[in-house]
Amino acid sequence: MAGKIYVVGHKNPDTDTVCSAIAFAYLWNKWKETGVMNDVMKIEDEAIPVAQGDLNAETKFVLEKFGVKAPEKLTDGAGKKVALVDHSEKAQTLDNIDKAEIVAIVDHHKIGDVTTPNPILFFNLPAGCTATVLKILFDKTGVEIPNELAGILLASILSDTVIFKSATTTPLDKKVAEELAKKVGISDLTKFGIEVKGKLSDVAGMTAKEIMMRDFKDFNMGGQKVGIGQIEVLDLSLIESRKDEVYNELVKKKAEGYHSVFLMLTDIMKEGTELLAVTDDPSVVEKAFGKKLEGRSVWLPGVMSRKKQVVPPLEKAFS
């Protein structure tokens, strides 16, 4: 009997995670409808995009702009068939993932710690965005991307690559973005990128806790619980006056059993990150980045990517 597959991105959903879930659910249903994947896998289940939490202002703007419905919320995977996009870490996925059946993973991160008893579709590229990886899957399987999905995938690329400034950006991201932009008739990618990223730069209306948690991910590093949040703003001075309260939130968060809690305050225009740190061992910062904490933070020029420039050196420092 045909059932349902819930396509889900990581906790604290960002634009790429939400839009990739929507696009992959669409692609999966096209595969089912056309039978294009029959040679390798018979698809009977209907895919439904979901998100693990409330959508942020940027994602809401993107979905509204292109007239795409927001996904339902799902936080528990028990007894469900699921496809993961934009992550494969247990700490970032649905609760009770061990009681779920994972049928596919499409991602652009390091391979995480979820495992499956059966072979599955697993497609990962070291690109700047899951949306880029998905565009390749659409093309390779001959499925046309509808305009509204082209729009949200384009916005995802601009968001995840920080308008191509992040070290994660590959020539493929740029090429795919150009193609999608042409399709939806957007000529100035920088202008559109600033419009997208600007939606999350407005921290005035956010509580300090919201600033910390908006894009916060848990990691296991050398057996220690480590949390790393990131906030990307067009201009760091927007956040300057909030730093004390944000730091106090980090201290509270750390008390939830973390070895270290970090928050990347990333300046999109200056292209660098002020890393706030609350840690049991400040030397991990120096080991990872070659710079000592000055008080509660350290300025890391050129660092914009958690995935590529912060997680790997920290993991090394913890190992």
Ligand code: MG
């Ligand atoms: Mg993401």
Ligand code: MG
């Ligand atoms: Mg992503």
Ligand code: MG
């Ligand atoms: Mg991101």
